[in-house]
Amino acid sequence: MATTGLTRGMGSFFKECEHAESRWSKCPHEYKIRYRNAAGRQTEESGFATQDKAKIRLAEVYHARKNSPQSQRKAERIQKYGVMHFSDYVAEWLKGQRDLSPTSLRNLDALLRNHLLPAFGSRRMGTFDHKVVEAFIQSMERNGIGMATQTNVFISLKTILLDAHRLGLFEDSPLDGVKAPQYDPKRAAIPSVTQLQQIRTAGDDAFRLVTDLMSGCGLRNGEAYAVNINNIVADDVYRVTEQVNQATSAYARLKHRKVGEYRDVPLPARTKDSIEQYADTYGTVDGYLLRNPKDITRAIPHHVIDSQWRKIKKSGLADIPEGMVLYGLRHFFASNCLSNGIPITDVAEWMGHRSVDVTFTIYRHLMPGSISRAAQLLDLGLAT
Structure with missing residues (x-):
């Protein structure tokens, strides 16, 4: 099927037959036209006996579209x-x-x-x-x-x-x-279980709580700083409702969420114990655990935990992977989930990613599946 174009934007006319374009004027098949309508969608019409009739129709559509209020507004925007x-x-x-x-x-x-x-x-x-x-x-x-x-x-x-x-x-x-x-996911430094244990015990109780929330529940830094005991909605579920904004040190909506939206994440027993022990030891303010050291009515600023992290790295008290940042604790959560066969769609939801494509791009290399492993599993299914 050959097509013949006209002025840019007008569209084209063609025949769906076995004849060469040079014989279109003599073959009995009808012409068709193709163009983009006012909404920008490709449209086809058929039933044109001659090439001239096809061209006339294309010209009518083109001029109607060019002279429409929508096209005029578009021309004004371009100008x-x-x-x-x-x-x-x-x-x-x-x-x-x-x-x-x-x-x-x-x-x-x-x-x-x-x-x-x-x-x-x-x-x-x-x-x-x-x-x-x-x-x-x-x-x-x-x-x-x-x-x-x-x-x-x-x-x-x-x-x-x-x-x-x-x-x-x-x-x-x-x-x-x-x-x-x-993005090269191999650059994301993730601690081992042994390294994680050293990291979580190298700082104070607030640092340990943040470590457990990020590595155990997959919370972002600011989300961990906004931990609230009232957000334990079940023995194994924590509800993430807000974060501490890095710029303002105030509570704010979650990333990629509207005000009032939340996400529920798994709550491992050790992380639940950390929350409750911290609350029992230091108390809470409206359910919030981590407070500003100088004013307990305000949220903890990011720099309090960030400063501890820098000191821990400098001190050598913990075996920290080269290039690891505090966010690597959240990477540990993803690694722990995927290496244990938890579906990546669930992991994406728990981590608050906008789409599973983000999770897949960052953590694909952590997924235990492979072509060889898949072949073995499929073979087992065929053998039963």
Whole structure:
């Protein structure tokens, strides 16, 4: 089946028959046309006896679409934003990001200031395409930018360009075909069981409690700091409802969640004992266990535990894997789950990831399955 194109954006006409295009005018088969409708969806029509009738219909659709209020508004947006510098577009885009937490805004500002604005600040928005984005990713690789930073920078750029694409600035998304930076999960240093035991006993009771919550329940740092005894909703279930914001040291909604949303996670017996022992020893304020040392009516600031972690690493009191950060305790939780055959979909839910793809990308290498192992299991099933 051959197709013949017209002016860009008009679509094409064709015949679904065995005849060559040079014989279309003489063969008895009808012409068909293909075009994108006002909603951008590909549409086909058939029943055109001649090539001229097919072209006339394509022209009618094209001009109707071009003259529609929606198309005129799109043209106005392209005229306004297409020539706008990236820096100006980002400044306007940021005004609409009201749902971002203070920490997220601070991190986004750093990525813009250190990476995106130096690279694209004066670039006009209408000039982005996949080659521009690919070249930028390659430049980050050449400059030795850390993989985690590369990933975060790309996600921020992707969010901005997708917003521009929705406005109609690009016929084709400038992200089509772009290979995103791939986070290397092997760089995530995870302690062994023995190392974990040394780490959890190297600090004070608050540090031990945080260690048990992150390694036992998969909580993020800020979520562990917001531990509340009232969130033990069953002997083996802990309800994660909030976190301590790193920027404000105040309680805030969970990452990727709206205010009031929560997630339930498994509560191992040892972690439950740690929570209850700490509460019995130090008491609680409205159920909260970890408090600001200078004012128990306020949440514990991030720097209190972070400072202990740095001292423990420097002291050599614990055998800590090279390159491990405090977040490695959360990695231990994922490793413990996956190595014991717990489905990755459950692990993704408990860890609060936006999608299972995130969990799979980071922890795929921890999953015990392999092609050889799968073949053995399938063979056993076939033999029964």
